Amino acid sequence: MAMTNFDSRVFLAPMAGITDKPFRRLVASFGKGNIVSEMVAVNALTRQNRKTWRIADVRDEPYPVIVQLVGGEPELFAEAARVAAELGAGGLDINMGCPVRKIVNNNSGAYLMTDMPRAAKIIETTVRATSLPVSVKFRKGWDHEHVNAVDFARMCEESGAVRITVHGRTRSDFYAGRADWEIIGEVKNAVKIPVVANGDITDGPTAAAALAATGADGVMIGRAALGAPWAVADIDRYLQTGVLPPVKTTVEIMQVLLAHLDGLEEYYGSRTALSLSRKYVCWYCRGLREAKRFREHYVRLTGLAEARTAVKEYFGGLSAGEANGGEER
Ligand SMILES: Cc1cc2nc3c(=O)[nH]c(=O)nc-3n(C[C@H](O)[C@H](O)[C@H](O)COP(=O)(O)O)c2cc1C
Numbered sequence: 147m148a149m150t151n152f153d154s155r156v157f158l159a160p161m162a163g164i165t166d167k168p169f170r171r172l173v174a175s176f177g178k179g180n181i182v183s184e185m186v187a188v189n190a191l192t193r194q195n196r197k198t199w200r201i202a203d204v205r206d207e208p209y210p211v212i213v214q215l216v217g218g219e220p221e222l223f224a225e226a227a228r229v230a231a232e233l234g235a236g237g238l239d240i241n242m243g244c245p246v247r248k249i250v251n252n253n254s255g256a257y258l259m260t261d262m263p264r265a266a267k268i269i270e271t272t273v274r275a276t277s278l279p280v281s282v283k284f285r286k287g288w289d290h291e292h293v294n295a296v297d298f299a300r301m302c303e304e305s306g307a308v309r310i311t312v313h314g315r316t317r318s319d320f321y322a323g324r325a326d327w328e329i330i331g332e333v334k335n336a337v338k339i340p341v342v343a344n345g346d347i348t349d350g351p352t353a354a355a356a357l358a359a360t361g362a363d364g365v366m367i368g369r370a371a372l373g374a375p376w377a378v379a380d381i382d383r384y385l386q387t388g389v390l391p392p393v394k395t396t397v398e399i400m401q402v403l404l405a406h407l408d409g410l411e412e413y414y415g416s417r418t419a420l421s422l423s424r425k426y427v428c429w430y431c432r433g434l435r436e437a438k439r440f441r442e443h444y445v446r447l448t449g450l451a452e453a454r455t456a457v458k459e460y461f462g463g464l465s466a467g468e469a470n471g472g473e474e475r
Contacts, residue, residue: 154178156353156382157311157342159368160185160214160239160283167207168409169375172402174209177379180364181211185241188217188226203233210236212281216244218253220267224275231276238276240268240307242284242298245317256317259298260288266305273306281309283344283366286329289318299333299341311342311366321369330360342366349377350384350391357385373429375402396434400461403430407454416450423453435464 158165158173160182165173170181183204190198204211213235215226227238242265244255251257258265273280282302287293295312302310312333314325325345334341343362347353348370356365371377380391394402406426410419427444431437440460447453 154180154382155357155364155385156180156378157212157364157366158182158371158378159344159366160241161368161372164372166201166413167204168406168413170204170207170211171409172375172406173371173378174207175405176376178382179378181207181209181378182239182366183211183213185214185216185244186226186230188215188222189219191215191229192222192225199229199233202230202235204236205234207234212237212239214239214241214283215272216241216249216254217268218257218264220264220271223268223272227272227276227278227280231278235278237279237281238272239281239283239311240272242282243313243317245285245320250317256285256288259284259294259317260292262294262298262301265298266301269302269305269307279308280306281311282307283311283313285313285316286319286326287316289316292316293329295329296332296336299337303337303339307339309340309342309363310337311344313366314343314345327356327359330356330362334361334363340364344368347381350381353381353385373426373432375406396461396464399430400457403427403457403461404454406430407450407457411450420447420450420453423450427457431460436460 157180162184165182165184173179174181184201186198186202191202202213204213213230215223215238217223230238241255242258249255253264269280269282284298286295299310312330314327314330327343330343340363342364343356343360344366347356347365347367353365367378367381384390407419407423410422414422424445428441431440444456447456
């Protein structure tokens with residue numbers, strides 16, 4: 147079964163505040179992989195909130211983007227699905243795993259794992275409203291006393307989801323501890339639709355291990371892509387060829403970071419780009435020599451031109467081959 151737009155088994159995870167247009171473009175520039183947007187609130191989308199519309203607008207991206215919707219009112223999903231389609235979505239994903247209190251208190255995200263009738267209604271409403279493929283992303287359960295991923299997966303399938311992604315942690319785990327791949331295997335055995343494994347997949351070998359352990363059809367990569375927009379394509383290539391990519395040199399990392407800064411500036415303007423770049427810069431220099439000193443310097447910079455110079459000086463001053471394996475990674 148063709149599972150994805152790209153015929154790749156690797157997915158970039160939706161990450162609020164991270165997988166925006168500049169980041170998605172960068173990820174796609176490295177090769178194959180399925181790209182998911184940040185989550186988009188259905189109530190804001192249907193109220194024609196300009197900021198939310200801009201977040202959901204993927205029309206000018208030269209590859210299909212799966213737009214992730216988050217919300218708790220089933221009736222809003224029909225209109226949201228239509229708007230997202232107009233704004234260029236190549237597929238829709240419904241967030242039923244977000245653990246954040248603000249989301250959960252709105253009958254959204256991981257809350258929906260505790261309210262299967264509502265979750266089913268949301269999926270059915272969305273599927274009925276659009277011809278786009280509708281997928282669902284959820285967790286192992288609400289907490290360790292309420293592990294219901296298998297039942298939840300069956301409900302998603304019955305409600306018309308074409309694919310599910312399972313993050314092997316409960317809501318109460320947030321991001322702590324190790325992701326449980328066993329439960330993903332149980333889900334895989336319980337449904338016929340493709341299952342994507344998520345949680346603690348960091349590179350080609352861990353992706354291959356997750357596929358072997360779970361029998362899943364695909365893998366989704368979140369935090370491992372922070373400061374490493376090449377990770378999705380590298381993992382895709384590894385799964386196809388078994389070849390590990392060469393470790394990026396510091397010069398290559400610098401070039402990617404500079405391209406990221408350009409993308410941020412183009413999309414957000416220079417002020418916002420500078421402030422957003424602070425978190426990205428921290429990730430790009432993870433594990434490198436004197437990273438801490440550089441980060442401290444970077445966060446005090448007040449202009450993007452200075453920021454570019456600082457990046458060139460720092461990365462240019464590191465000798466080739468210093469990336470990865472450092473003490474802080
Ligand atoms: C900063 C951040 C933002 C996230 N935002 C979303 C989101 O908008 N929607 C969602 O379904 N999951 C979100 N997640 C969860 C990830 O998609 C993924 O399920 C989780 O990070 C586990 O995968 P990993 O171990 O590969 O990071 C977010 C995670 C992080 C770290």
